[in-house]
Amino acid sequence: MLVFSNLTLRRGPRALLEAASFSIHPGQKVGLTGANGVGKSSLFSLIRDELAPDVGDFAMPSAWVLAHVKQETPTGAQSALSYALEGDTEYVRLQTQIEVADGALLGELHAKLDAIDGYSAESRAATLLHGLGFKADEIARPVSSFSGGWRMRLNLAQALMCRSDLLLLDEPTNHLDLDAVIWLQDWLKSYRGTLLLISHDREFLDAICGHIAHIERERLTLYTGNYATFEITRAERLAQQQAAFQKQQTEIAHIQKYVDRFRAQATKARQAQSRLKALERMEKIAPAHVDSQFNFSFRTPDKIPQRLLHMEAVSLGYGATTIIAGVRLQIMPGDRIGLIGPNGAGKSTLIKFLAGELGAQSGECWQAQDMQIGYFAQHQLEQLDPADSALQHLRALDKQAREQELRNFLGGFGFQGARVDEPVQPFSGGEKARLALALLIYQKPNLLLLDEPTNHLDLEMRLALSMALQVFEGAMVIVSHDRHMLKTVTDQLLLVDGGCMVEFDGDLDDYALWLQQRFKRVAPSAVDTRSEAAAKPAPLSASERKDQRREAAERRKQLQPLKKQVDKLEQTMQRLTQRRAALEGELAEPELYAEANKGELKQRLLEQGTVESQLEDAELAWMEASEAYEQALAEVG
Numbered sequence: 001m002l003v004f005s006n007l008t009l010r011r012g013p014r015a016l017l018e019a020a021s022f023s024i025h026p027g028q029k030v031g032l033t034g035a036n037g038v039g040k041s042s043l044f045s046l047i048r049d050e051l052a053p054d055v056g057d058f059a060m061p062s063a064w065v066l067a068h069v070k071q072e073t074p075t076g077a078q079s080a081l082s083y084a085l086e087g088d089t090e091y092v093r094l095q096t097q098i099e100v101a102d103g104a105l106l107g108e109l110h111a112k113l114d115a116i117d118g119y120s121a122e123s124r125a126a127t128l129l130h131g132l133g134f135k136a137d138e139i140a141r142p143v144s145s146f147s148g149g150w151r152m153r154l155n156l157a158q159a160l161m162c163r164s165d166l167l168l169l170d171e172p173t174n175h176l177d178l179d180a181v182i183w184l185q186d187w188l189k190s191y192r193g194t195l196l197l198i199s200h201d202r203e204f205l206d207a208i209c210g211h212i213a214h215i216e217r218e219r220l221t222l223y224t225g226n227y228a229t230f231e232i233t234r235a236e237r238l239a240q241q242q243a244a245f246q247k248q249q250t251e252i253a254h255i256q257k258y259v260d261r262f263r264a265q266a267t268k269a270r271q272a273q274s275r276l277k278a279l280e281r282m283e284k285i286a287p288a289h290v291d292s293q294f295n296f297s298f299r300t301p302d303k304i305p306q307r308l309l310h311m312e313a314v315s316l317g318y319g320a321t322t323i324i325a326g327v328r329l330q331i332m333p334g335d336r337i338g339l340i341g342p343n344g345a346g347k348s349t350l351i352k353f354l355a356g357e358l359g360a361q362s363g364e365c366w367q368a369q370d371m372q373i374g375y376f377a378q379h380q381l382e383q384l385d386p387a388d389s390a391l392q393h394l395r396a397l398d399k400q401a402r403e404q405e406l407r408n409f410l411g412g413f414g415f416q417g418a419r420v421d422e423p424v425q426p427f428s429g430g431e432k433a434r435l436a437l438a439l440l441i442y443q444k445p446n447l448l449l450l451d452e453p454t455n456h457l458d459l460e461m462r463l464a465l466s467m468a469l470q471v472f473e474g475a476m477v478i479v480s481h482d483r484h485m486l487k488t489v490t491d492q493l494l495l496v497d498g499g500c501m502v503e504f505d506g507d508l509d510d511y512a513l514w515l516q517q518r519f520k521r522v523a524p525s526a527v528d529t530r531s532e533a534a535a536k537p538a539p540l541s542a543s544e545r546k547d548q549r550r551e552a553a554e555r556r557k558q559l560q561p562l563k564k565q566v567d568k569l570e571q572t573m574q575r576l577t578q579r580r581a582a583l584e585g586e587l588a589e590p591e592l593y594a595e596a597n598k599g600e601l602k603q604r605l606l607e608q609g610t611v612e613s614q615l616e617d618a619e620l621a622w623m624e625a626s627e628a629y630e631q632a633l634a635e636v637g
Contacts, residue, residue, distance in 0.1 A: 001025045001060075002047070002166070002194070004220075008055035009042055010405055016042055018218040019056070024211075026165075029188070029195040031205040031227060034215035040198045043215075044068070044168050047196070060166070067164035069172065074143050081139040083123040083154050087161030091121045116163070128157045131183040131519065132176070133343045149175040153623045160187065167191065170198045174455060177343045178272040178481040182512050183519065185463070200459045202227050203483040210626055229570060232540045233577055241334050247595045294464035296412035296438070298472045301446035304333045305368035308447050308475055309354070314363030316349050322361060323349045327501050329494075331447065338486045340504060340511055342494035342518070347479045350496065351377070351451045356478060376443025376453050381432040386425035390415045390435050397442055413438040414461070429456035437465065446474035454482040483508050562628060569622040576615040 002024040009017040014591075016039030024030055026130050032040050045051040046058055048068060067087070074083060086092055094113045101109055113119065129139050132153045143154060152175040159167065162306075173181045181204065188195060188208050199205055205212070205227035212230035214224045223230045272626065294428075308331045315325040324346035331337070339347040352358040355375040384393065410420050413434045424432065433456045454462050462485065469476065469489040480486055486493075486508060492542075493511070495504040504511065583604060592601050 003057070003059045004293075005058070006056035007046075007053050007058060009039055009046065009051070010054045011039075011042065015218045015219055017215065020220040021056075021211070022220065022222045024194060024196070024213075027192065028211055029191075029197065029209045030211045030213050030222075031209035032196055032213050032215070033205070033227070033230075033459065035460065036428070038215040040215060041170055044170055044196070044198070047166075047168060060379040061621045064165035065163065066166045066168065067159045067162035068168040069152075069170065070158045073148055073151050074154055076144060077142045079140050080129060080134060080143060080146070080154055081125055081155075083143050084129055084157040084161055085121060087158035088116075088118075088121055088163060090116055090163070094118060121161075125157070125161055128160050128187075129154075131180065131187065132157055133180045153180070156184075164193050166194045167611075168196050171200070172197075173199060173201050173204060174479060176481055178340060178483070179342050179515055180604075181481045181483075182515055186516075188382065200454070200457065200462060201482055201484070202459065202462075203487075210623060221314070224573065224622070225570065227530070229573075232574060236578055236581055262520045271597070293414045293416075294412065294461050296409075296441065296464065297468050298441055298474075299444045301444045301474050302339060304446050304474060305370050305374075307368060308371050309367045310365070312364045315361040316346065316353050317361055318349075319356075320566060322499070324496060324501060325340065325499055327363070329501070330474050331477070333473070333475055336489055336491040337475075337477045338490035338493045339477065339479045339496055340486075340493055340508075342515075345496045345498075346501075347496050348377075348451055350501070351375075351449050351477065351479060355449050368413055371447055372443070372445045373447050373449060373451045374440040374443060375451075376436060376440055377451040378455060380436050384424050384435065385430060387423055389421045389423060391420045393435065393439060394442060397439060409442065410438060414522055426435055430458060430461070430618055433457055434461060441468075448472065448474060448476040448478075450478040450480070451478065453478070454480055454485055562625065566622065566625045569618055569625055572618045573615065573622060576611055580608070580611050580615060583611060 002023050004020055007017055007020040008015065032043065034040055040050060045055060047060070048066065076083075087226070091113070094109055094116075095118075097107045098106065098113070117124075126139055134150075134153070137153075143151060146154065154626060156172055156175075159169075172184065176184065181201070185204055185207050195208070197205070197209060207226075209226050210224070212219050212225070212227055214223065214230065214234065225233070225235055299547075309329070310331075311327050311329040314327040314329075315322050316327065317323040327350065339350065341347055349358065353360060355373060355377075357375075388396075390410050391403070394410060395401075395403075398406070407618045408419055410416075414431075415435070415438075424435065427435070433453075437453065453465065457465065462482065466485055469485075476489070478486070478490065493504040493507070495502055495511075506514070586604055587601075587608065591597065593605065
């Protein structure tokens with residue numbers, strides 16, 4: 001196991017961790033969370049023996065094989081498949097020896113290769129690459145021919161190829177699209193080793209992790225359960241900070257007012273229902289974020305036309321190449337559209353057209369005269385002037401506003417004090433993304449176009465953005481690999497695939513099943529990993545999608561008893577955790593230790609021991625039930 005004993009880590013004079021003691025057992029999957037800069041990556045550096053503890057000790061089994069994703073961008077003429085295979089160092093070593101061996105030694109080496117399943121290594125590597133978005137005809141291309149983001153996917157593939165005992169993943173979804181995120185999630189759920197995962201994607205953490213290690217105020221606390229359970233447990237510890245809820249109560253009241261007003265109107269019923277679901281989620285998770293530094297909302301647009309945009313039979317592409325054809329789309333105020341579909345199908349192409357950065361090859365498009373577009377894409381971060389400060393960027397949009405008003409506005413995005421006046425050049429990716437969003441929001445758009453807006457944003461900022469989008473009065477089209485964002489802010493999913501766009505009849509869970517079936521149809525075999533081209537898969541028909549949803553419903557029905565057992569144990573753990581916290585509060589009262597209260601003190605101490613024992617038993621039972629549920633889930637999947 002991994003054992004951290006009285007561990008203190010410092011960055012210069014600043015303490016990151018103080019006196020942290022905890023253990024991670026073999027096979028556990030632990031999500032490492034906390035605000036940017038609290039020491040998550042430094043803890044990974046310690047585990048990789050790149051950083052020494054300032055105080056205390058860290059130990060892990062010497063025989064364990066450790067895998068992590070390289071941060072250096074790979075180069076060279078070797079193929080993508082060959083690069084991924086290098087992650088299996090034992091396979092590479094045996095292949096090198098086989099090339100020069102003969103006689104009895106050759107037979108012995110082939111036996112060792114067979115023992116490590118080496119003959120299927122190329123097929124496994126090709127499957128990994130396919131899952132991460134590489135097409136069959138791309139895996140033979142040289143590494144140097146891929147862009148920086150795709151080379152980082154190659155680094156991830158190499159780490160997954162390693163037959164590791166411990167896998168460290170630091171924001172593995174940053175360079176992935178939604179399809180690859182869902183595939184990676186399923187792969188990690190079946191990973192047999194110990195996993196430490198840094199991620200700002202709550203759906204990803206929820207699906208994979210059975211424990212959360214949270215760092216705040218130089219302390220690391222290990223929680224049992226996934227991220228959703230962690231939020232509830234931490235919220236209970238922060239319940240005494242009720243006053244800080246006031247800023248959120250206003251937002252809750254705003255959503256409730258919208259629901260009450262439009263629930264009965266047919267044209268608004270779906271949007272009202274979506275807000276109601278968002279309200280339910282917000283009320284559950286809000287207490288865990290009472291100390292968030294982010295607090296902003298969209299400014300009311302100057303005008304909201306009755307109809308914003310209408311496209312009819314529009315074809316889009318580059319040069320003579322058509323990416324998506326026959327697009328028919330109407331955007332009305334209040335529409336909340338999520339674009340889903342395989343990588344390269346045309347989602348970003350459609351967003352660029354809507355933003356006016358790409359012309360149509362054919363078809364008609366009408367847009368309202370008063371349409372005010374707010375467009376966010378990653379390339380816009382590069383358009384920030386590195387020499388100007390956040391305040392100067394905002395001042396350029398509004399030369400008449402009072403400086404304090406601009407500073408207050410930027411404060412809601414985490415830019416406070418001297419940071420407001422510092423040049424943008426040394427800003428982190430997250431800070432630049434927050435500034436770009438602040439500039440967009442300040443301009444009061446009535447149509448939002450968001451292409452992967454959560455890249456580089458931490459969990460707190462993602463939550464703040466989600467809450468702001470829930471009460472945004474205009475229309476929105478979004479592409480995102482953050483499923484929590486899509487679930488909380490969209491009402492309609494449009495599928496872009498096979499050169500066309502259709503409304504997706506289902507939710508994101510249905511989409512995950514759709515992807516699973518699609519992956520099986522186009523997964524590379526040992527033969528086609530060497531082919532030059534792959535056949536283009538056809539989208540599922542309406543009847544196939546209906547059959548798929550029916551099969552999914554049957555599978556979910558089979559899993560209900562196990563799921564209910566897991567949920568019941570989670571409720572038990574929650575109840576016992578609440579009682580433990582209450583007992584700790586009671587035992588902290590000085591009056592309880594008076595001579596007259598000796599009997600009551602004894603009773604509280606006995607109950608505390610009973611609760612601790614029951615909680616330990618419940619956690620163990622929850623782990624066993626969760627493992628059984630995940631195994632059954634994998635079998636029916």
